Amino acid sequence: MTSKTTGTHGAVLEDTAPQDGDRPLVELRGAGKAYGNIRALHGVDLAVHPGRVTCVLGDNGAGKSTLIKIISGLHQHTEGDFLVDGAPVRFTTPRDALARGIATVYQDLATVPLMPVWRNFFLGSEMTKGPWPVRRLDIARMKKTADEELRNMGIVLDDLEQPIGTLSGGQRQCVAIARAVHFGARVLILDEPTAALGVKQSGVVLKYIAAARERGLGVIFITHNPHHAYLVGDHFSVLRLGTLELSAARADITLEELTNHMAGGAELAALKHELAQVGGVDVAALPDEQPEVPAPATAAPAGVASEAAAPATAASEAAAPDTAEGKA
Ligand SMILES: Nc1ncnc2c1ncn2[C@@H]1O[C@H](COP(=O)(O)OP(=O)(O)OP(=O)(O)O)[C@@H](O)[C@H]1O
Ligand SMILES: [Mg+2]
Numbered sequence: 001m002t003s004k005t006t007g008t009h010g011a012v013l014e015d016t017a018p019q020d021g022d023r024p025l026v027e028l029r030g031a032g033k034a035y036g037n038i039r040a041l042h043g044v045d046l047a048v049h050p051g052r053v054t055c056v057l058g059d060n061g062a063g064k065s066t067l068i069k070i071i072s073g074l075h076q077h078t079e080g081d082f083l084v085d086g087a088p089v090r091f092t093t094p095r096d097a098l099a100r101g102i103a104t105v106y107q108d109l110a111t112v113p114l115m116p117v118w119r120n121f122f123l124g125s126e127m128t129k130g131p132w133p134v135r136r137l138d139i140a141r142m143k144k145t146a147d148e149e150l151r152n153m154g155i156v157l158d159d160l161e162q163p164i165g166t167l168s169g170g171q172r173q174c175v176a177i178a179r180a181v182h183f184g185a186r187v188l189i190l191d192e193p194t195a196a197l198g199v200k201q202s203g204v205v206l207k208y209i210a211a212a213r214e215r216g217l218g219v220i221f222i223t224h225n226p227h228h229a230y231l232v233g234d235h236f237s238v239l240r241l242g243t244l245e246l247s248a249a250r251a252d253i254t255l256e257e258l259t260n261h262m263a264g265g266a267e268l269a270a271l272k273h274e275l276a277q278v279g280g281v282d283v284a285a286l287p288d289e290q291p292e293v294p295a296p297a298t299a300a301p302a303g304v305a306s307e308a309a310a311p312a313t314a315a316s317e318a319a320a321p322d323t324a325e326g327k328a
Contacts, residue, residue: 023086024049025187025218026071026102030080032242033066040066041242043080047235048187048218053209055221055229057262058239064222067239068189071220072104073097101186105176105193113165117157118146120164121179149182150175153211170201174208181212188212189220194228206232226259238262 024047032042041063048054058064069075070082073091081088084100091097094104111120122142129138146160155174157167164172173193180188190209194202202225209232212219223229229236236253238246238261246253246261 022049024083025085026220027083027086028067028070028077028080029083031067031070031077031082032079033063033070033075034078039242041070041077041239044237044239044244045247046237046244048220049234050186050218051213051216052234053213053219053221053232054235054237055223055233056237056239057223057226057229057258058245059224059262061241062239063242064239065191066242068104068191068220068222071097071187072102072189101184102189103180103183103185103187104189104191105173105180106191111164111172111176114163116161117164117167117175118143118160121146121149121175121182125183145182150178153178153181153208153215155208168201170197170204173197173205177205177208177212181215181217185217187218187220189222191222192224193221194223194225202228224262226255226262230255230258 026046026048028044028046031044031046033040044063044067046054046056046067056064056067066075070077073094073096076090076092083089084102089096089100097104112123115123119142127138127142127145128135129141130136143160150157150160153174155171155178157171164175167175173190177188177190193205193209197205206228209219209221213232213234221229221233234250236246236248236250236258237244238258248258
């Protein structure tokens with residue numbers, strides 16, 4: 001990745017950023033968004049660096065989707081600044097964001113379930129061969145490239161001819177991540193990729209988030225789940241009612257603190273109290289936090305190191321009922 005800056009703020013940023021990893025690819029400064037008179041987001045600071053995972057956490061309606069819609073070009077901010085490579089930008093369509101290397105993997109994934117995996121990999125950007133007007137799809141090259149790119153990310157599928165609809169939700173998320181990497185994403189935005197997945201499948205997706213980071217991408221990982229965030233995150237931003245409640249580097253926060261911020265420690269205590277009044281619930285036995293932790297995706301930069309375990313995990317999941325299907 002180049003250390004040259006192109007933006008108007010470039011020189012300043014370069015002075016203060018001795019390493020490439022310290023210059024944000026994408027940055028929000030006091031950014032906000034109002035829908036009419038509903039203020040969905042206000043005064044948010046966020047920086048996305050190459051080779052790091054920035055987790056955005058928050059409850060329903062906290063403003064997570066609004067935040068990524070600004071960065072992915074679906075909506076425009078109405079206050080503050082949005083910078084890419086140090087220069088202020090204002091995207092009008094998602095194409096503007098893609099052109100700057102900002103790719104978003106939405107939960108519904110926009111795949112065609114009955115088409116083969118390799119075909120979905122190239123959907124909308126098919127490789128062709130031969131001169132016009134006898135240009136045709138270069139099927140062999142697309143299959144080979146899809147296979148290589150998936151393997152590079154440590155994703156091993158038995159058969160790229162199988163319809164993508166037969167893959168588990170976790171596997172499809174992984175294909176979408178590999179696709180974004182192949183098409184040159186520098187920033188990868190993942191909107192709750194583990195929300196509809198079980199523990200094992202979530203572990204697989206988390207592993208590829210780590211793999212994307214190892215390839216130098218800046219990742220924005222949106223999630224409700226502090227456990228998932230803590231397994232791969234380098235930085236944690238917690239939104240509450242549209243404002244940034246917490247912004248902390250990994251070194252400055254423990255999983256327990258993060259979980260408390262998410263759950264709202266006081267709210268959890270109040271809930272326990274209410275449950276006690278309902279009766280029949282042994283409140284003393286209730287855990288203070290959610291115990292669910294998926295298979296170790298490792299926060300260490302191992303990325304694809306545990307690759308050998310992936311096919312077995314993935315294969316056993318293919319048969320499992322898929323809850324990720326068609327959710328927006
Ligand atoms: N298009 C819109 N028009 C009006 N209000 C909106 C619009 N989109 C979002 N909002 C409001 O903005 C606030 C933040 O919504 P947002 O979808 O960003 O939250 P979220 O954190 O993604 O929630 P969830 O976890 O439920 O997806 C909510 O109060 C929501 O009702
Ligand atoms: Mg949302």
